[in-house]
Amino acid sequence: MKLSCPALTRWIAVLCCLLSTTYGVFAQSPLAYTTFSKQSPVAHLYPAYTTYVSSEVRGTVTDSSGALPGVSVFVKGQPGIGTTTDLNGKYLLTVPNDNTVLVFSMVGFDNQEIPVKNKEVINVQLKRASNSLNDVVVVAYGKQKKRDIIGSVTTISPEELKVPSSNLTTALAGRLAGIIAYQTTGEPGQDNAQFFIRGVTTFGYRSSPLILIDGVEYTATDLARIQPDDIASFSIMKDATSSALYGARGANGVILVTTKEGKQGKAKVYIRFENSVSQPTKNIELADPVTYLKLHQESVLTRNPLAPLPYSQSKIDYTELGVNKDMFPAVDWMNMLFRERATNQRGNFSVSGGGQIVNYFLAGSFVQDNGILRVDKRNNFNSNINLKTYSLRSNVGLKVTRTTDVMVRLYGTFDDYNGPVDGGTGLYRKVMRTSPVLYPAYYPVDEEHRFVNHIMFGNFDKGNYVNPYADMVSGYKDYNKSLMSAQFELRQDLSFVTPGLAVRAFTNINRASYFDVSRSYNPFYYTATSYDKYANTYQLMVINPDQVGAGAVPQGGTDYLGAPVGGDKTVTSNFYFEGAANYTRTIDQHGLSGLLVVTARSRQDGDTKTLQKSLPYRNMGVSGRATYNFDGRYYAEFNFGYNGSERFYKTERFGFFPSVGMAWYVSNEKFFEQYKSTINKLKLRATYGLVGNDEIGSPDDRFYYLSDVNLNSGTNNPAFGTDGRYTRNTIAINRYENRNITWETSRKANYAMELSLFGKLDVVAEYYTEKRYNILMGRTYIPYTLGLQVDLDNNPPKANVGEASGSGVDISVEYLQNFGKDFLIQARGNFTYARSRLDKNESLQYGDDLYYLNRINYPISQPWGYIAERLFVDDDEVKNSPAQTFGDYKGGDIKYRDVNADGVVDKLDMVPIGFPTTPEITYGFGLSAKYKGLDFSTFFQGTARRSFWIDTRATAPFVSYRYRADELSGYILQNQLLKAYADDHWSEENRNLYALWPRLSPVLNNNNSQTSTWFMRSGAFLRLKQVELGYTVPKKYTNKIHIDNIRVYANGTNLLNFSQFKLWDIEMAGNGLNYPIQKVINAGIQVAL
Template sequence: MTGSVSSVSGREIRENPSASLQNALAGKLPGFFSQQPSGRPGADGASFYIRGVSSYNGNNRPLIIVDDVEYSYDQFARIDPNEIENLSILKDASTTAIYGVRGANGVIVVSTRRGKEGPPQISMRAEMALSQPTIIPNYLDAYESAKMYNQAQINDNSVNPSPSFKPRWSDQDLELFKNGKDPYGHPNVNWKDVLFKQFAKQYRGNLDLSGGTQKVKYFVSVGYLYQDGMLKDFGQDQGVNSNYFHQRYNYRSNLDMSVTKSLDLRLDLYGNFGQVNTPQVGSPFGYNDLFYDYSSFLTLAPFAYPVYNPDGSLGYSTWIRNENPSYNVNNVVGRLKYYGYNQTNESNINFIGSAKQKLDFLTKGLFVQGRISFTSNYGYGRSMTRDQFPSFIYNSATDTYEARDPNVYRVRRFFLGYDARSTSRVLNMQLMVNYDRTFDSKHHVYALGLFNRNSTEASNSNAVYNFIPNNFQGYSGRVGYDYKNRYLVQFNVAYNGSDRFVRDKRFGLLPAVSAGWNISEEPFYKNSFPKFMDLLKIRGSYGIVGNDALGNSFSYYYQQNYSNGNGVVAPNFGYSSNLYTGVVEGTLANNEVTWEKEKKLDLAIEFGLFNSNVTGSFNYFDNNRYDILTTRGTVSAIFGQGLPPVNMGKVNNRGYEIELGYQSPTKSGFSYYIKGNYSVAKNKIVFQDEPSPLYPYQRFTGNSIGQMRAYTFIGYYKNADDIANSPKTAVPVQPGDLKYADLNGDGKIDGFDMSVTGNPNTPNTVYGINLGIRYKAISISANFQGARNFSVRGTAESIRAFSSNLTEVHKYAWTPELGDNAKYPRLTLLGGISDPTAYPSTFWLIPGDYLRLRNAQINFDLPSSLTRGLGIQQARIYVNGSNLLTFTSLDKLYQLDPEISSGTDRVSYPPQRLINFGISATF
C-alpha cells in the first residue's frame, strides 16, 4: 500500500444507530470532516468532506463508489448499514487517480457483504430507539417575555419620548401573566410541551441470509427503518399522519457464480424505497417550517394565544391578528391538525452485472472484467393539504367568542397534490484488464487498465438541464511493482473527459506516482532498531486529479444564450398599456471552461510497536487546487454584462492526520483498546481574481474558503458621552448597542470597517477518540468526536430578541447596571447597529468548537448454552446511542446545535440524540 486510505468496518458502523450512513462515520476516520445541521427524519445526513474543502466553487463532495458503481449523496445516506462489509476513504493522488476528473475531492469506497461458502445462515436484528433533540431552545415564559417586550418599548421610546407612550402590557397584564389567573386572556403557553414529544421513536429491523457452495454464493438482505418525528401526532384524528417521518425499505441480493473454472459472474440487485413526510405548516411568509413558528416571537410568543378556548375550540388572539398582521397565521395546533402533509416517495432500483474471465491460459495472473450497472431513482411528491379551519378569540370579560376570520367557520376539505420529484437514471459500463502476479515470491507486479463510461440523465428544477444527458468517459491505468513488500512503487494515469465542456476541452491526462519503503522489512532493520519497533514504513505520493462537478449551478458555460425568462423586464406600450415581451442577452460564454485540477502531495510514516499492539501513523498532505472556475472580480461594470466563470482560481489546502492506537492482548477474557485520530486541513484562497481592496484586511484572498467580512465587536456603548466620543455610525446608536472597531480610523463606522474575520463554518480540525473494553461476553465501546476552529452566526429568528422568542441570554441584555457584564445588546424592537443581519459582527460570529460523545455501545453476548436450545447459534443484546453528550462553546450565546449552518435565521429541526435498544441473533 502506497496511498492514503482509512477504513472502517461495517460492524463498527452498525454501532451507531443513526439513520443516515454518514452520521456514523464522524470521528472514526482520520481525514473525514462532517457536519450534521439537521435532524429531520429523511434529511438528517451530514454533509461531509475528505480532508476539508479545497474549492470555493460550491462542490467539495467526495466521489462515492459503492461496489465499483458511483452513488449520489442521497443514495449513500440511505444505504442500510447491515449491507456494509467495509467502508474506506481514499485521500491522496495515487488512490484517487484512477477516478481522474472526479477524484479531486477524495473518494469514498463502500463494499457490501457477500456470501461465503457454507450452510445457509440467517441473521436478524431488531432495534428500537428513543430520540430527542440534542438541543432545542427553551424559551422564557409569558411573564418574562412580556416584561422584556415592555422594556424594549421603553428603550425605544426613550430616544424620542412620546407624551402618550404606554408600554404594551400594563402592570395588571404582567401580574396576570405571572399568576396565570386569566389563562385565556393572558395565556402562558410552553410551546415546546405543546408541540413536541418527550421522545420520538425509531425502529429498525434487518434480516439477512447468506451462504453458498463452490458454484454459487449468496447474500440476501432486507431491512426496514422507521424514523418518527418529534412532533406530537396532531393529525391523527383527521385520518392522516402529518408528523415528520421517514420510512425506508432496503433490499439487496448479491450473487456470485462460478460459471466455469475461469469465468465468474456477479449479479447484484439492490435498492430501497422510502417515504419522507413533513407536515404542511403554513408558517408566516411562506416558510412552511414548524421550527420557524417555534422560534418566532411574533408567531408563537408564550402569550400568543391559548391553544384551546374554554369551549374546546381553537384559540387565537388580537395580539397577532390586529397588532402583527403579517404573522397572522392560524392557531398552530390547528394548523398541524388540519393542514395535512407533504410527502416525498422515492424508489431506487439498481442492478450490477459483472463478468470476470481469467486469462491464465494466456499468461498467469491476467483477467478481464466487464461490468454494467443500471441505477435509477424515481421520486414523486404527494400532498394532502388544506388551508382553512376556524379559530376563535375568546373574551373572558364578556364570555364571548369572535371568529379569527369572520369568513371562516368551517374546516375545509383536504386537497390532494401530486408532483414529480427527483428522477435519475445512470448507465455505467466498465471494462477492465487486470494483471497481478508474483514472481519468485519476490517480485509482485500488477497492472490495471480500465475503460469507464457513465451516462446520467436526471430531472432538474431548472428546465434547461432537465434530462439532458451528462456523459463521462475515461481510460485509466495503473502499474505497480513491489519487491518483497519492501520497496513499493506505483504509477497511475487517467485520461478522461466529460461532455460538460466544449469538444476540444473535454479530455485531460491526469497522472500520479507513489512509492513506499517498508523499512522494517530490510535485513538491517532488526539489528539497527530496538526490538519492540516491529513496523516502520514511509510512503509518499504525488499526482494530479480533477473535479468536474462544477458547483450546483452548472451550466453549459461554453454556450451563450438569450433569455426571455425570469428577470427580463418587459416594457408597457400603448394607450391601453400592454406588456411586451423582452429578450435579453445572457451571461457571456467561455468556451475555454474545463474542470478543476488538484496537485496532491501526500507523505506518511507508519509504525507499529509491541507486536503491533500499538499502531500509529502520521500523514502530511499539501493539496493545490487550481483552475477553479471563478467569476472574474476585476472586470469593470463598464463591460455591461455578466461574465462567465474562468478557470483561474487557486486554493491551497494542507494539513496532517495523526493516528494512534493501542489494542491490548486478550488476557483471561479481558481486552481493551484505545484509538485516537486528529485531522487538520487548513485551506487558503491563493487567487480568486479579487480586486485589491483599499484596506488589506478586507481581502478574502489569503483567508479560508467561507470566511466572511464582519465588524469587530469591542464592547457596548456605555452612555451618551461614549457615543459622542466614538466614531460616527450610519444609524443612530443608543447606550447598550454593540460598538465596533473603526478599523480604518476615519471616524466613521461603515462598510470599510468590516474585516475578513472569524473562521469558516466548516471546521479545519476534527478529532476522535475511540475506546473499548471487552470482558468475556460484555463489551463496552465509546466514540468521542470533536471539531475545532469553526464559527457559527445566527440571525433573525435564531437569536434576535423579538424576532426570536426570548431565551435565557436575553435576560442579560444590556442595562446601565449590567454594563460590560451584559451578554446581549440592549433590547429594542427596531433594527439598528446591533442587528445581526444588517451588521454582521464578531459578537454574533462565535466559535462553535465542540466535543461530543458521538456514540457508545454496551453489548452482551448471550451464552450459547442458553441460546442453542432455541436453535440460535449466537445472540446478543445491546444498547447503543448517538450524540449522547455535547460540550460546546456555542452555548455562550446560542441554544443551537454546534453543527448548525452559519447564518441560520431560525431554529432548524435539531439533530437527534438516540438511545437504541437492540437484539440480534444468528440461526
C-alpha cells in the first residue's frame, strides 16, 4: 500500500494519539492534541477530533496568577474541533481557516472569543467570572449550570464552613437560606446540631433531611466528621423539582456534598494546622453553700413550721465560719469537676494534581478534642474527654480513553474516644443533683489511713448519695467508631453515537462499626463522725468496706479497676448501585437535556438483637429528568422518581413522585436591554411536585402489613389449680396487619425571583408552600368493644391519616464592592421563615364545646400549657379562687387562669403558649473585607419566634429528680440551688407576686411544675458566631522559599450572645443542665506548596 505524505502524517498522528490515550506516551507532545478527520480509521473512537487541511495555532493560556491547565480551546460553532491546555497552559490546534473564531472556556472564568485572522500564536489571559451564571452546581444525580437551574438549590462555599470546630454541622446555622439549625450541647462527639430544611412539617418518625456525600446516603454524624478542606461543593435542595428524583427519600429536603477531585496541573500540596482554646459560653451560677443551707431550712419551714429541719443551727454556723471543711463541707462541685478551658488541635494535609491521563486528590486529617473535666493525678488513667478523629481520603481519576473515565474513591474515618463512664453531660447533670453541704468530694489522708491504696471519697448516711467526683475519676469508657467506604465510578461519553449522550455507573460499599468498653473501680466511701469541736478533729468511717455484697447500694469498694464491661457493638453494611444515562444538546436556540437513573440500595445491621432490625433495608428506584430552554429565556423541567421499599405490602410497595418547573429569564429579553445596566439579571421561576418519605415508623416496628404475634407471652397468664399456682404462657397480639399503609407524601410548591443590581448586589427570594399527608399515626377512636387485644392506649393500630402543612420565605442577599485592585468588601445575609401547621391528628381533636383545645391549625411543635396570672397573695386567696387540680398549693404558689370558667383549673384550661420549640425564623449576616494581604470577616447568627420552657423539675432546688424512672436507682438525689432562684423567690419577707421562683419547697411541688407561661421564655437571640483575621504573606517572600502561599490567621466562634435569657446559653433551650456549648479562640496556619 502506497501512502502519500499527508496520509502518512495522519497515520503517525493516529498512532501517537492511541499511545497517548492508553499509556500516557507523548502526554506533553503537541501530537497529543492533533485532530483527525471523520474519515480517519479512528473516527469512531474519537469523533470529536476532526482534521482540515489548514493552519495551526498555538499559544499559552494564563490567569492573573500563572499558567492555566485544562482550559477548553475549540472552534466556535464546531465544538468537535478542540483541545485542552497542558500542564503549562500551552495548546496546539489545527483550525479550518483564517476566519475561525477560537473560544477559550473554563469553569469559574469568563469565556473569551478571539478571531484567528492569520495569527499563528494566540496567548490569552482569562479573567475570573464576574458573575456565577456559568458556574456548575451539583444537583440531583448530576450537574447543571447555575443559570439553567429551575428548582430551589442553595449552595455555600466550603471556605465558609471552615470554622474552628471538629463538627461541620455546627457551621450551618444562619449560613444557608432554608436551613433551620440549633445546637443544644457542646460535648465532644455529642455536639451535632439539630438541623432541618425549611423547618419541620411532619409529626412522623423522620423529619431530618436526606444526606448524600458523593451521591451516597450517610448519617448526620458522618456529615459532622467530614473535613471542609475535602469539600468541593455543598448544596441543599429544598423544593420538589430539586429533590423529586430522590422520590421516597426527599420529602424532608436533601443535603448534597461532593468531595474534591484532582485537576490537570502540577502537584499541589496543602497543609493546614490549628490550635484552639475552648471554654463554656456561659456557666450556670449556683448559690453559695451557706445560702443553700439557709434556704433549704426555709423551704421546710415555709411549708410546715412544725416539720423537723434538715440541718442544725451549729452546722449552719460552722459552715458559714469555714470551720473544718471536711466536717462541715461547702463544696463547689462545678469547680471540683470542670476546668475553665481546654485545648484542641486540628490538622489537614492534601496533595492534588494530575496529567492528561490520571488526576488525583489525596487527603488526611487529624482532630483532637479535649473536654473540660479535671484529672485526678492519683489515678494511673485519664478520665477526661479525649476524642481523636482520623480521616483518609483518596479520589483518583483515570482517563482510560478519550471517551472513558474511571474514578475510584476511598474514604475512611476513625474515632477513638476516651472519657468518663457517664459522659460529660451525665456528670454535669449529677453535679446539678448533688448537695454541696453533706460531704466533701474526698477526705485527705490522715494518720490512721496513710496506708490505704484508694481515694477516700466522701458520702453521707449509708453511702447512697451521689458523689459526682467519685463517679468521674473512678473509671473510664473507651469507644471506637469507624467508617470505611469504597466507590468505583465509570463514565462513558457516547457522543460518537449521538452528540451529547453519556452514561455513567457507580457502586459504593461502605461499612460502619462501633464498640465501647468501660472499666472502673467501686469507690470506697467514707463519712466523718465523732467531731470534737474543741480539738477540731473527727473520725473517718468507711461506709462500704470491700466485704459488702454485690447487691448493695453502694457496692463494696475495690482498690483496682475491674474487668472490662462491654457495651454496645454494632456493625452496619451498606451497598449502593447507581446507573444513569444523560443527554445534553443545543440545537440552534433550543437547549435539551434528559436524564434517566436506576438505583438500588441495601443496608444490613449486625448485632441488632431483634428480628425486625436484623432484616435488610432495601430500596430500588427509577428516576428521570427532562429539561428544555429556548434561547436562554424560557425554561421548563420535568422530574420524577419511581421508588420501591421493602416496608410496604406489594400493592403499596412502589410510589411515583413527579414534579414540574418553569422559569423565565426576563433580563435576557430584548425589551429588557435598556434596563440591564441597572438590573443585570432578573429571573422568575416556579415549581410544583410530589416527594415522599418511607421512614414512617420505628425500626422496631417496620412491616405493618404483617401481624406481630407473640406465641409465648409472659403477660396476663391464666392460672390453674385450686390455689392458682399453675400458669401457662398465652398468645399476645402486639400488632394487627394493615396492608394499606404506604408512603408519607409531600406536595410542594415554590416561587422564586433572582435579581442582580449594578453588578454588585445579588438577591434571591423564594416563597414556598407544602402539604404533607399520609402521615403515620396511631388511631384514637377505636372502641374497646371491638375486642382487639393490642394495647389501645400505648400502642394503638396505626394508619396513614395524619396531615400537616407548612409555608415560608427564604431570602439571601450578597453585595460585593471592589475599591481598586487591592481592596474589596463583601456583605452577605440570609433569612429563613418556616411555619408549620397541624392539619389532622386524631389524638388531638376535640368537640365544638372545647374548640379552644383543638391543636389543629397550630404549629407542630407548639407548646401547650396554662396561663399563669401571678403568685397567690395568701392562703385566703387560695380558698376563694378556682380549685387547681395539681396537688397542694398555698400563698406564694403559682395561680393559673380558669380559661373555661368552670371553677376548676385542669387539663381543659390548657392553651397554646409562646412560639413553637423549633425556631420559625433563622437568619445570619456577615461582612468580609480584604486589603492586599490582610483579610477580615465576621458573621452573626440569630433565631426568632422560638420559645422554650424551663424544666422546673430539673431545676427545682432541694428536690430529688430523675430524668428516667430507673436512673440512679437506689441513690438519693438533691438538686442544687440556682443563684437566680435564691435571689428572686417568694418568701414571707419578699411577697413579690411576680418573683422568678414561687414559694420554696423541700419536695417537688406539682402545682408549680406545670407547663405554663410562668416559666416560658423567648428563645430569640443574636450570636456573634465567628470573627476571623488573616494575613497572606506576599509572594515575593514565599517564592524565595519555593512556597506558593502562606496564610496565618486567628478566629473565634460563639464569642458573644445577645438575648434576654441569662441563666445559661439560650441555644440549649429549656434544660441547660447539659455539657455547655463552647466558645472557641483559635489560631492557625495554612501553607500551599
